Each structure stands twice: as structure tokens, then as C-alpha cells.
Amino acid sequence: MNVTDCFLVYDHLEIKGHPFMVLACFRESDKKLIYIRYFDQSRKSLVGNVYSARVEKKVPGVGVFLVIPEGHAFVKEKDAKNPVYIKRQSPRKELSEGDLVLIQIKKDAIKTKEPEATFSIELSTPYFVIRRPGSGVSFSKKLKREDRERFSQISLEKSSLLIRTAASRLDENELYQKISSENKKLEQIFSDGKNHTSPALVFEDLDILNTLLTAFPFAANRLNVTKIKTGDTDICEKLGSCGEFYKDEGLSLLDLYRIRTITERLLSKTVWLSSGANIIIEQTEALTVIDVNSARAKKSLPVSVNREAAAAIAEQIRLRNLSGIIIIDFMKMSSDDERGQIISLMRSLTKSDFAKVNVEDFTKLGLLELTREKIFPSVKQTLTSVLHRDIISDVDAQ
Structure with missing residues (x-):
């Protein structure tokens, strides 16, 4: 398996006046987001x-x-x-x-x-x-x-x-x-x-470089971190040769990589797909429910919508860091063969997740059950537990 080069973006993010640090991992070749974490600066982590x-x-x-x-x-x-x-x-x-x-x-x-x-x-x-x-x-x-x-x-x-x-x-x-x-x-x-x-x-442990390089299992997923970009001079100095200082009066580092937009979308219940279909993600105390809807994809076959949705769901589970019991209501499938294909696809898509994912089976009601290991709090848990809001509509980069 080949090693994939990636880079990290680590900088200050302010949400409703509350200070966070955000750490995002992007693939070098196409700037695709792989992982993202938020750290509440008002609550010092005790981990380690x-x-x-x-x-x-x-x-x-x-x-x-x-x-x-x-x-x-x-x-x-x-x-x-x-x-x-x-x-x-x-x-x-x-x-x-x-x-x-x-x-x-x-x-x-x-x-x-x-x-x-x-x-x-x-x-x-x-x-x-x-x-x-x-x-x-x-x-x-x-x-x-x-x-x-x-x-x-x-x-x-x-x-x-x-x-x-x-x-x-x-x-x-x-x-x-x-x-x-x-x-x-x-x-x-x-x-x-x-x-x-x-x-x-x-x-x-006050070694910030080691903290960032162990924030995700990069090596286990064949990811090679080439650099860590930041707009904070003090942080950049502590990162040594791995740090890359970013400064542009017209465009902040977080705007350059659309972190504010990404954050808004990760807190939204609705995720739109290119076909016009969408998925609705509902997080509760007991479990997470994901519903696949045809929405505007009236001409698309259910099987193609379900395959497109499966890829989006696997990505959203990883980026939002959803864990515990996850129930997915795909569009109606006509045969066990179609359901088997979706199970195989979900297992393949979640294989590279940094947390262990178990894709179980469809229930008698046609719902796909899976579980995901809890390693970190979800994005919603991290951000909204501090601000006591379900939706955050004001995300500002410092």
C-alpha cells in the first residue's frame, strides 16, 4: 500500500466569541479533508x-x-x-x-x-x-x-x-x-x-509537535504528514522544521481551506449529494439515525442513490466523529442481493476509518445497523456542549 502525503492546518477558531483550536488534515494531492478535530481552549485537556x-x-x-x-x-x-x-x-x-x-x-x-x-x-x-x-x-x-x-x-x-x-x-x-x-x-x-x-x-506532556502528530493514527492509515500550517507565530516556532507560517492580510488560513464552511456543514443535519438526493443525520443521546432521501433526485434509481449515500455517510461518520450505535434508513431495496451489496460497500468504505467500525446487518424493518468505537467526542458534542446550542451559525476565524 502506498503512503499518501498530507498536511495539517492548526489555528485559532472563534465561535460565538468562544475560543477553539482546530486541527484539520488534508490530502496533499487534491486538498481533500480527511480528519478534523476541535479543541475547546477554555477547558484544558488532561489527556496524557x-x-x-x-x-x-x-x-x-x-x-x-x-x-x-x-x-x-x-x-x-x-x-x-x-x-x-x-x-x-x-x-x-x-x-x-x-x-x-x-x-x-x-x-x-x-x-x-x-x-x-x-x-x-x-x-x-x-x-x-x-x-x-x-x-x-x-x-x-x-x-x-x-x-x-x-x-x-x-x-x-x-x-x-x-x-x-x-x-x-x-x-x-x-x-x-x-x-x-x-x-x-x-x-x-x-x-x-x-x-x-x-x-x-x-x-x-507540553510537546505540541508530538501532540499534533499523534492526534490521529496517521501512520496506521499510511498518511505521511509533510508540514503543519499555522497563522500563529508562537505555535509555528514550537513546531520547528515541521511548521509553516501562513500570513496573508486578505485571506486567513482558515478561509483559505474553508474551515468555517466545513464547520457549518458538519453541524448541519442535512447533507446534499451531487444527484440531488440528501441524507439527514440526527444525533441523540442513545444513538445516531441517518435517513437517505431522494429529495430532488427524482430521476435517479434507488440503487444508485443508495451507493452515493453510502460514500457520503462513511465520510460524514468519520468527519463528524459519530460513535456508538448508528442506524441507517436507505431507500427501499428490492432484493437481498442489493442489500448485500450495500453492506459490502459500507464495510469497504469504513475500513480505513481511524476508529473501529462494525457494519452488522439489515433489520427486519430494513434498517442497516452499525457501531463505531468512541475515541473522541463528536464535533457536535465538542462545539454545542460549550455553547448550549443545537446549531451554530456564527463561525469566525481570528
């Missing part, structure tokens, strides 16, 4: 932070609730294994209330849910992931055999190492030096953590 945290309570079958300086965090039961203790209430018991342990935040708080954490601590770069506790070396499934052989002698003590696809661009010495540097940082985190006697921040 390492804390000494005090166990507040354990709930069997649910997980562990802990106290951190910002409030509370939650570790799911499946992630509540092999905790690194700083202070134990009893050396004979398993994890107990009052124990002080190391945790790392992996998901920010969403609505009423606490930030989600894990007892394993990891440092992630575009080239590899180091995790502790752990052991052994593994490789990305997309890393070629010759590259696996080149890196087969690399190993770590006390930690597991995942070598990513992007490591293929490095020679053995370069990769080893980067791994050694991050491993020393991990050692320091554990050393610092042992010095705390109460809930406290132990580590915060």
Missing part, C-alpha cells in the same frame, strides 16, 4: 497527564474511582490491573480505598462522566509507544517484514514497546536514540511519582 491519585472507592463490575487535584477520575474494571503503588493502606490486600497509585488520563471528561484513566503509563510518539508495566516488543501490522527484521534487536526492560509504521522512515540508530530518550522520560515519571504523598500532577 500522569497523576498520583488516591483510591476513593471500588465498585465491583464497574471500576475504580479516584481523587486527583482537578477532582475525580475513573478507571474501568478491565483497565484496573497491575497498579503502580506509591502508598498502600495494606500490603496484604488488593487495591484498597485510600491507596495512592499512579494513573494516566486517556479520555477527558464528557458531560457528566469523569475523566477516564488507566493504571498503565505510556508515552506515545509517531514512531512508537512505550508502556509500563509491560514487557516485550510488538510491531504495527502494517510494518513491512524487512523493517521488523531491522528493528528486531531493540528491547526494553520493565516496559512494553510497540513500533509503529512510521518507524520505517528511520534507521536503527535513529529509532533506538528516540526510544532511549523517551524511556528515560518514563523512568523519571516513575521516580517523581514515588515522591508524592497526596494526589498531585506528576507529568504533563
